[in-house]
Amino acid sequence: MSNRFDIFSASQEPFADSGESACFLRSARDRFGVLNLSYWFLGSSNAVPDRMTWFSTYDENYTAIYMRDYSPLKDRAFHLCFSRLLPLDWEEARNKDETVQNIHEVAESFGIGRHGISIPIREPGVGDAMFSVNFECDDREWGQVRKDIATELHLFAHYYHQRMKKLVSARPTSAEFDLSPREREVLQWAAEGKTAWETAQLLKLSESAINLYSAKAMNKLRARTKTQAVAIALRYSMLN
Missing domain, CATH: 3.30.450.80 (Transcription factor LuxR-like, autoinducer-binding domain)
Incomplete structure (x- = not known):
């Protein structure tokens, strides 16, 4: 050394x-x-x-x-x-x-x-x-x-x-990303390891609706993947 x-x-x-x-x-x-x-x-x-x-x-x-x-x-x-x-x-x-x-x-x-x-x-x-x-x-x-x-x-x-x-x-606060309650919920289940299909069953929504919420959340968080969106949401205290 x-x-x-x-x-x-x-x-x-x-x-x-x-x-x-x-x-x-x-x-x-x-x-x-x-x-x-x-x-x-x-x-x-x-x-x-x-x-x-x-x-x-x-x-x-x-x-x-x-x-x-x-x-x-x-x-x-x-x-x-x-x-x-x-x-x-x-x-x-x-x-x-x-x-x-x-x-x-x-x-x-x-x-x-x-x-x-x-x-x-x-x-x-x-x-x-x-x-x-x-x-x-x-x-x-x-x-x-x-x-x-x-x-x-x-x-x-x-x-x-x-x-x-x-x-x-100096990092931004979670409020600046403006995720809807449903978008946060979808990311929360993704953080728990649930697939889009499993999340759809839990929330009683269609799988396409879950994918749409995921896509909106990714866009707001400027994330390229759902995994990256979850990581950003965790970083800024958006998930429980």
Whole structure:
């Protein structure tokens, strides 16, 4: 891990936009010599997260699958991470929860390393965040690798969060998207894993009507897919 990132001489200015923050994260990954970095901003961690923002260097195909099949709503690693002050070792999370094991198996199939740590960041009045660092190394080397970088990356996680705060607090509110109650309901059932046909049976509507509500919601949320629409709706607290 040569040429490490010196957070004390780096810019302290808030990120101007999401593009700058994503680019900076990729640069930091390369400077630290790690496999991936990931930052989640959560409006709350005491119950269901009511706001979500995710920046990572993971394969985009994996992030789409994760949001479709899991998200923080179903990923117990978030609950484990926020139950402590010190970083959570991914191995501990895998050993405690079968769903986390499944998530990691999917992640590894997309080239994401087996080892990592997730750092909880709590800030009353702003929101909680989770910063994760991913490594590719032999199981026997992991203990030493973690020891070598844990403190430095813990500092960097908080540094990145400080630069992110203005950006995440400036996000639009759910009211700006103006979803109708029925459009929200259709997305809510989609978030629960229901197909259009199953949703139609539950709401006593035709399947074509469900597809129409989904299409309207996607258009309002500027989403290319229903999965992306669900992710945006979850991010802005539009679903229960």
